[in-house]
Each structure stands twice: as structure tokens, then as C-alpha cells.
Amino acid sequence: MSNPYLSERIQRIQPSPTLAVDARAKELKAAGEDVCGFGAGEPDFGTPDFIVEAGVEALRGGKTRYAPAPGLPELRAALARKYREENGLAGCEPAQVIVSPGGKYSCFLAIQAVCNPGDEVLLPVPYWVSYPEMIRLSEGTPVLLPAGPESGYRVTAEQVREAITDRTRLLILNSPNNPTGAVYPPEWIREIVEVCAEKDVLLLSDEIYEDLLYGEAEHLSPASLSDRAAEIVLTVAGFSKTYAxxxxxxxxxxxxxxxxxAIASYQSQTTSNATTFAQYGALAALEQRDRAKEAVAGMREVFDRRRLRLLEGLRAIDGIECFPSEGAFYLFPDIGALGVAPADFARRLLDQQLVAVVAGEGFGSDRGIRLSYATADETIEKGLERLANFVRSGGYRADS
Ligand SMILES: Cc1ncc(COP(=O)(O)O)c(C=O)c1O
Known part of the structure; x- marks a missing residue:
């Protein structure tokens, strides 16, 4: 409903369609119901101890004041080194690194920095829920590129080429992907970057799940491909998912x-710096690399086991197909064959079986539901059993 005090800009923002199920799941849980939650977009592990210690030590040591807007100099330097040595961004300098209050804000900053009103932003579908709204906040226009199961939930360089017009400013790639878990093979990325370079289109590469890869999947940072690539790629990542x-x-x-x-100036006028003592915790993850890698490997092993179990269980249900994704901690089963909208499916599943999943509509999909396997093994077993029951009994067809 429109309100005379609200700006046009803020009225353009859509509330997340995924929130309704989420709110209901929380309500049911609070009422003591045994809800199997597959909704979480975050690891179910605690932050590794040595990172927590470094944050606490920073607090106790008085690191409670403002930091420079783009981030602590030592953290920016450590990140630049990580990008040079681990991601192959050969010339990455600390001055190119911004530390922000979250990967989400990094995406927002990147889009704000490069997108003019009327610019077109190419966005593969399914997309992470926040991108279209961020594009609209920059007064840009999302141009949706279908990336369905046929292509492993990835867009091809050819699709990108065909979608480019003289208004195209930016392509957003997110690999490993939320919500599908898809990972772009290096060759696809190479071809896509070539098209962007040729057409002078910028690329926002959201690599927040870069360390959560399984099976044969490999991560490639597009900015590492060439000097030209480094001129057109903005790389987003963060500490949220990798280090819990x-x-x-x-x-x-x-x-x-x-x-x-320019982004450092924007941040200085909006949020100032990311929380100072938190940055010291992050610094520990970069300075104590062996410990950090060991902690990540431990989480990855658990995620992978759950991924394979969830995949096997979903594929055993008639009417559900599931692409064997190899990244992040999501699977995105296709329920198209059941002939029901994902939002109705998700609502009925929660009401009838107390299983919370995220409906595809929020990600631009009318056939998928997102299940996060960042959840306990028992939840996966119990949830699969209930889901199988729900589909077998036709419960998805009508509200109870
Ligand atoms: C694709 C993608 N990008 C960025 C983010 C933002 O992460 P953060 O919690 O660091 O803001 C998320 C979080 O869900 C995500 O899924």
C-alpha cells in the first residue's frame, strides 16, 4: 500500500516472497513444533575458535574505535596477498580491496558504483534474491537470462553475447551459486569473460561460496584471467560462508x-567501516592460514556427506528431479512435473509435514525449491522421509 511519506525509491523494493514461509516456520518452532528446517542460508557450525579468540582479544585490547573506511590496512594487505597467491589475481594491490559490512553490502556497493539509471544488468535466473532489488535501487534494469537444469543452471557465453545491447553495463555471475549450488567450469568462465571484454561489459563475480566445492568442481576467479579481465571484473566474497x-x-x-x-568514498559516507574488532578476527583467518584451511576442510567434508545423502534421497522421490550440484550448501530440486507452484508446495509442506524449504519464486524460478544442507544429519533423514510422504500422498495438491 502506498504511503505519502515513502520515497519512490523505497517503494520500488519488493518484500522477499520467501519470508512468509520462513516466518511461519519460526512461529511453529517457537510453539514447540518439531520443524525440519532446510531454509538456512548459513553454516550450522560455530566460527572456528582461533578466529573467535582473535576477535575477543581485539575487543579486550581496545580495538573498539573507528577503522579506516575501506578496512584495516593489515587486513586489506592480507586479502590482496590471498587474492594474488590463492586466486591468481596477479597484480592485486591492497588499494583495490574494500572490507565492507557483509558480502551483501559488497554487492550493493559494486552495483551502485557502476550502474547508471537505465543501464541494463544481465542476471542469470535463478538468481540470489537480493540482486534484482539492488539493481533497481541503482535505477538499472535487470535483464534475465534463463539458466535452467538443461545447462546445469549456468548461462553460456552465447546467451550473454545475444543479450548484450548498447545499454548493457554489467553481468552478474555467482559461482558457486545460491540457490542452485551450480559451479561454472573454468572454460565457461573464460568464454564469458572474453565476451564481456570484447563488448566492454563489466562483470560482478560473486564468489562468496568459493571455498565450498565438492566432487570435481574447481573455482576460477574471472579477474585472474588476464590484465584485461582485471580491468572489467569486480570480485565479491567475504568471511560469512567460508568461516561460518x-x-x-x-x-x-x-x-x-x-x-x-570511489567505492571507499561511498562506504565512508554510508556505513563508515566494517566493525573494527570483527576485522581482527578475519585477519586471523588470513594470517593463520593452515588452521583456517583445516577448519574449512572439516566443514566441507561434513557438507559434502550431507549433500550426497540429500541428493540421493531427493532423487528417490517420484516427481522430483535434482541436479547434482557441486557447490555452496544448497540443492535446488525441480518439482515442475508435479504441476504446483513452488510457493504453494512450500506452504503446504510446512503446514502438513513441518518441513521448511524456500520456494523458487524468490529466486525467479517457477519450478524449483531450495534446500540447504547446512543442517543436522538427523534433520536431513527425517525431512526426506516427510517429503517423500508428502509427495506420495499428493499432499502438495491442496491445503489441509
Ligand atoms: C550469493 C550470495 N551473495 C552474497 C551473500 C551475502 O553474504 P553476507 O552474509 O556476507 O552478507 C549471500 C548470502 O546469503 C549469498 O548467498
Whole structure:
């Protein structure tokens, strides 16, 4: 409903269609119901101890004041080194690195920095829920590129080429992907970057799940491909998913120097710096690399086991198909054959079987539901049993 005091800009923002089920799941849980939750977009692990210690030590040591807007110099330097040595961004300098209050804000900053009113932003569908709204906040126009199960939930370089017009400013790629878990093979990325370079289109590469890869999947940072690639790619990542630090609110952004400088000014006038003592925790993850990698490997092993079990269980249900995704901690089964909208499916599943999943509509899909396997093994077993029951009994067809 429109309100005379609200700006046009804020009225353009859509509330998340996924919230209704989420709110209901929380309500049921609070009422003591045994809800199997597959909704979480965050690891169910605690932050590794040595990172927590470093944050606590920073607090006790008086690191409670403002930090420079683009981030602590030592953290920016450690991140630049990580990007050079682990991601192959050969010339990455600390001045190109911004530390922000979350990967989400890094995406927002990147889009704000490069998108003019009327610019077109190419967005593969299914997409992470926040991108279209961020594009609209920049007064840009999302141009949706279908990326369904046939192509492993990935867009091809050819699709990108065909969608480019003289208004195209930016392509957003998110690999490993939320909500599908898809990972782009290096060759696809190479081809897509070539098209962007040729057409002078910028690329926002959201690599927040870069460390959560399974099976044969490999991560490639597009900015590492060439000097030209480094001129057109803005790389977003962060600490939330890799190190189970969602509540710390720490994201990163690597951009060409002039763009990074402009973004630092934008951040200085909006949020100032990301929380100072939290940045010291993040620094420990980069300075104590072996410990950090060991902690991540431990979480990855658990996620992978759950991924394979959930995949097997979903594929055993008649009417559900599931692409064997190899990244992040999501599976995105296709329920198209059941002939029901994902939002109705999700609502009925929660009401009848107390299983919470996220409906595809919020990600631009009318055939998928997202299940996060960042949840206990028992929840996966119990949830699969209930889901199988629900589909077998036709419960998805009508509200109880
Ligand atoms: C694709 C993607 N990008 C960015 C983010 C933002 O992460 P953060 O919690 O660091 O803001 C998320 C979080 O769900 C995500 O799924």
C-alpha cells in the first residue's frame, strides 16, 4: 500500500516472497513444533575458535574505535596477498580491496558504483534474491537470462553475447551459486569473460561460496584471467560462508583501482567501516592460514556427506528431479512435473509435514525449491522421509 511519506525509491523494493514461509516456520518452532528446517542460508557450525579468540582479544585490547573506511590496512594487505597467491589475481594491490559490512553490502556497493539509471544488468535466473532489488535501487534494469537444469543452471557465453545491447553495463555471475549450488567450469568462465571484454561489459563475480566445492568442481576467479579481465571484473566474497561468520558481517570487494577508490568514498559516507574488532578476527583467518584451511576442510567434508545423502534421497522421490550440484550448501530440486507452484508446495509442506524449504519464486524460478544442507544429519533423514510422504500422498495438491 502506498504511503505519502515513502520515497519512490523505497517503494520500488519488493518484500522477499520467501519470508512468509520462513516466518511461519519460526512461529511453529517457537510453539514447540518439531520443524525440519532446510531454509538456512548459513553454516550450522560455530566460527572456528582461533578466529573467535582473535576477535575477543581485539575487543579486550581496545580495538573498539573507528577503522579506516575501506578496512584495516593489515587486513586489506592480507586479502590482496590471498587474492594474488590463492586466486591468481596477479597484480592485486591492497588499494583495490574494500572490507565492507557483509558480502551483501559488497554487492550493493559494486552495483551502485557502476550502474547508471537505465543501464541494463544481465542476471542469470535463478538468481540470489537480493540482486534484482539492488539493481533497481541503482535505477538499472535487470535483464534475465534463463539458466535452467538443461545447462546445469549456468548461462553460456552465447546467451550473454545475444543479450548484450548498447545499454548493457554489467553481468552478474555467482559461482558457486545460491540457490542452485551450480559451479561454472573454468572454460565457461573464460568464454564469458572474453565476451564481456570484447563488448566492454563489466562483470560482478560473486564468489562468496568459493571455498565450498565438492566432487570435481574447481573455482576460477574471472579477474585472474588476464590484465584485461582485471580491468572489467569486480570480485565479491567475504568471511560469512567460508568461516561460518555470518553474524560478524564482513564482506570483501576487489575492484580496479579507480572503482575501488570511489567505492571507499561511498562506504565512508554510508556505513563508515566494517566493525573494527570483527576485522581482527578475519585477519586471523588470513594470517593463520593452515588452521583456517583445516577448519574449512572439516566443514566441507561434513557438507559434502550431507549433500550426497540429500541428493540421493531427493532423487528417490517420484516427481522430483535434482541436479547434482557441486557447490555452496544448497540443492535446488525441480518439482515442475508435479504441476504446483513452488510457493504453494512450500506452504503446504510446512503446514502438513513441518518441513521448511524456500520456494523458487524468490529466486525467479517457477519450478524449483531450495534446500540447504547446512543442517543436522538427523534433520536431513527425517525431512526426506516427510517429503517423500508428502509427495506420495499428493499432499502438495491442496491445503489441509
Ligand atoms: C550469493 C550470495 N551473495 C552474497 C551473500 C551475502 O553474504 P553476507 O552474509 O556476507 O552478507 C549471500 C548470502 O546469503 C549469498 O548467498
Amino acid at each position: 561468520m555470518t553474524g560478524w558481517r564482513l564482506g570483501t570487494l576487489v575492484a580496479p583501482p579507480a572503482i575501488a577508490k
